[in-house]
Amino acid sequence: MYAFTKTRLTIVIALLTTLVTPSVLMARPIPTQIPVLSNGKIVFQSDRDGNREIYIMAPDGSNQTRLTNHAAADVTPVFSPDGTKIAFCSDRDGNFEIYLMNVDGTDQTRLTTTPQNELWPAFSPDGTKIVFNRGTGNGSEIFVMNANGTNTIQITANSFADDEPRWSPDGMRIVFQSTRHNPNYEIYVMNADGTGVDRLTNNNFVDAVGSFSPDGSKILFSSNRSGNYEIMVMNIDGTNPINLSSSTMTSDASCRWSADGTKIIFVAARDGNAEIYSMNADGLLQTRLTVLTSVDENPAWQPVWQ
Numbered sequence: 001m002y003a004f005t006k007t008r009l010t011i012v013i014a015l016l017t018t019l020v021t022p023s024v025l026m027a028r029p030i031p032t033q034i035p036v037l038s039n040g041k042i043v044f045q046s047d048r049d050g051n052r053e054i055y056i057m058a059p060d061g062s063n064q065t066r067l068t069n070h071a072a073a074d075v076t077p078v079f080s081p082d083g084t085k086i087a088f089c090s091d092r093d094g095n096f097e098i099y100l101m102n103v104d105g106t107d108q109t110r111l112t113t114t115p116q117n118e119l120w121p122a123f124s125p126d127g128t129k130i131v132f133n134r135g136t137g138n139g140s141e142i143f144v145m146n147a148n149g150t151n152t153i154q155i156t157a158n159s160f161a162d163d164e165p166r167w168s169p170d171g172m173r174i175v176f177q178s179t180r181h182n183p184n185y186e187i188y189v190m191n192a193d194g195t196g197v198d199r200l201t202n203n204n205f206v207d208a209v210g211s212f213s214p215d216g217s218k219i220l221f222s223s224n225r226s227g228n229y230e231i232m233v234m235n236i237d238g239t240n241p242i243n244l245s246s247s248t249m250t251s252d253a254s255c256r257w258s259a260d261g262t263k264i265i266f267v268a269a270r271d272g273n274a275e276i277y278s279m280n281a282d283g284l285l286q287t288r289l290t291v292l293t294s295v296d297e298n299p300a301w302q303p304v305w306q
C-alpha cells in the first residue's frame with residue numbers, strides 16, 4: 001500500500017512539475033487583461049427623412065445620425081460581434097439584398113446578388129458567418145453564408161415561412177420563427193446546420209422575434225398571447241414564459257438584448273407611432289429613445305470590447 005501511494009505521489013509531482021515548467025509558461029503567455037463587453041450605440045431604421053434609412057444613436061437617444069442616404073428602403077441593421085461593422089438590407093439594386101458597412105456608414109458593400117428578397121441578417125458569434133432569410137416564392141427559408149457573402153447554404157426547406165433567425169452565443173443553435181405547424185408564428189431552435197429542430201411555443205397567438213440572451217440561458221421574444229403584443233422571456237426549452245413589458249394598452253415588439261444582457265431594446269407605439277424604447281432586463285425603467293412622428297424600428301445594440 002505504501003509503495004502504491006508513493007508511486008502515485010511521484011506521478012502527481014511529475015505532472016505538477018511539467019505544468020509549471022518555465023518553457024510551458026513562455027509558450028502560452030497568460031493574458032494580462034481579459035476583454036470586457038459593454039453596451040455601445042444603438043442602430044435602427046426610420047422613415048423620418050422620407051424613406052427608410054439606417055440611423056445610429058447613443059444609448060440615451062442622443063446624437064441620432066443617419067448612416068445611409070438612398071431613395072431605396074434600407075432596413076434591418078445589426079452589428080457584427082466585434083462591433084465594427086453593420087449588416088443591413090436594401091432594395092437599392094432592384095430587390096432586397098444584404099449589405100455590409102462600417103459603423104460610420106462608409107464602405108457600403110453588397111454581399112448577396114439574387115432575384116429573391118434577403119432580410120434579417122444576423123452574425124454568428126465568431127463573426128465568420130451570417131444567417132438570414134430569403135423569400136423563396138413558397139414561404140421563406142433560412143440560409144447561412146460566410147460573412148463575405150460566399151458559400152451560401154440553405155438550412156430550412158418547407159412550404160412555410162421560416163423567418164428572423166438569430167444565433168445562440170455558443171454558435172451551436174439558431175432561434176427562429178416559423179409557420180410550419182401553426183398559421184400564427186411559433187418560436188423554434190435548431191442546430192446551426194438546420195438539424196435538431198425543437199418547437200418552444202405552441203398556441204393560437206403570434207410568437208416571434210426570438211433571440212438568445214448573451215449568457216445563453218434565456219430566449220427573448222414577442223407575443224400577443226395576452227391580448228396585445230408584449231416583450232417576453234422564457235427558458236431555452238420554452239418553459240417559464242414571463243411578460244416583461246406589461247404594457248396592456250399598446251403593442252411591444254421587435255426586441256433585442258443589449259450586448260451585455262443588462263438591457264433590452266424594443267419598439268412600441270405608445271404615443272401613436274413606432275418609437276424605440278430601452279428597459280432593464282427585468283422590464284423596469286422603460287425609457288423612450290426616439291420622439292419623431294416617423295416609424296422608428298428594428299433597433300440593435302452595439303457590442304463594445306475594452
Ligand SMILES: [Ca+2]
Pocket residue numbers: 051052053068069070071072073074
Ligand atoms: Ca433609403
Ligand SMILES: [Ca+2]
Pocket residue numbers: 095096097112113114115116117118
Ligand atoms: Ca436579392
Ligand SMILES: [Ca+2]
Pocket residue numbers: 182184185186201202203204205206207
Ligand atoms: Ca403561436
Ligand SMILES: [Ca+2]
Pocket residue numbers: 273274275290291292293294295296
Ligand atoms: Ca416615431
